[in-house]
Amino acid sequence: MYDLDTRRHALSLVAQGRSLNSVSQQTGISRYAIRQWLIRLEPKQSSSSCLRCDSNPKPPQDPAAYAYLLGLYLGDGCISKQPRGTYALRIARADAWPGLIAARKDAVGQVRPENSVCAVRKQGCVMVTSTSRHWPCFFPQHGPGKKHQRVITLESWQQDIVDAHPWEFVRGLVHSDGCRVTNWATRVVAGTRKRHEYTRYFFTNKSDAIRRLFTDTLDALGVEWRPTNAWSVSVARRPSVALMDTHIGPKH
Known part of the structure; x- marks a missing residue:
């Protein structure tokens, strides 16, 4: 006691x-x-x-x-x-x-x-x-x-909140099952092979419904995405990555 x-x-x-x-x-x-x-x-x-x-x-x-x-x-x-x-x-x-x-x-x-x-x-x-x-x-x-x-579906009052605060919803999803990474590739420029780095965002979730909530919200925000495998979505186009960086950015 x-x-x-x-x-x-x-x-x-x-x-x-x-x-x-x-x-x-x-x-x-x-x-x-x-x-x-x-x-x-x-x-x-x-x-x-x-x-x-x-x-x-x-x-x-x-x-x-x-x-x-x-x-x-x-x-x-x-x-x-x-x-x-x-x-x-x-x-x-x-x-x-x-x-x-x-x-x-x-x-x-x-x-x-x-x-x-x-x-x-x-x-x-x-x-x-x-x-x-x-x-x-x-x-x-x-x-x-x-x-x-x-x-997994959102009730109407939840969807209203997501529609009003879409970046907060996307940020929560990325902060849970997403990541921001820097990829690189090489190419020959004027006879010299140079390294090129670029940023991408990934979101991975086994639930088709949760991934669809993520991509539907990205569509509403004008963020371009594409599936990379059965469970993952990638954002790699430069304007879309810039939008994600403005509202989400790297984890800390």
Whole structure:
């Protein structure tokens, strides 16, 4: 058993963005105990406290942040049932990209400011996690099984947000299942072989539906793309790459 001051101290460290592992190592408290405290201390919410559960459902308060978070969820996110009727939203990110981890935490906090957000460090990655009773309300694509093995479609209110904030949605998808790379080739110029470098963007996802959401949004933005294999899409034309660089850029 831990006294109230000990619990408050551990939870304050989590609130500062510390991972459950580091807080556990510093305080000697098990990760399981800290995670249970986070769940138990979540404010009890009625259905009316959720914009989507209201008798007159409304879009999220920050639609741009939601568009970005939707892209992240479709790529690297999952929602799982927790004790006491809550759900945990988890979005994975390789720990080599601290800027993207911070952006994930910010987006989750902007979409559900009522709920705390923590970063749980795993081997080789960080899991940005937030627990709420209402995550399935915000992501109705949640369901059993892997995303590429079930039907994925956007509801009309989600499509309205994507149409209003298409670059945020594309940025979320690229920050989850995409990359920006520099390719090179050689050619002979005036008798001398010279190296030529060029930038490309790739997006890879096994779900045909998620890839189609990505390419449909690119079409609306005037970005040219082409499939490279059964699961991947490439953006390589110079004007389109310039657009992507303006709104997305390299990971950090």
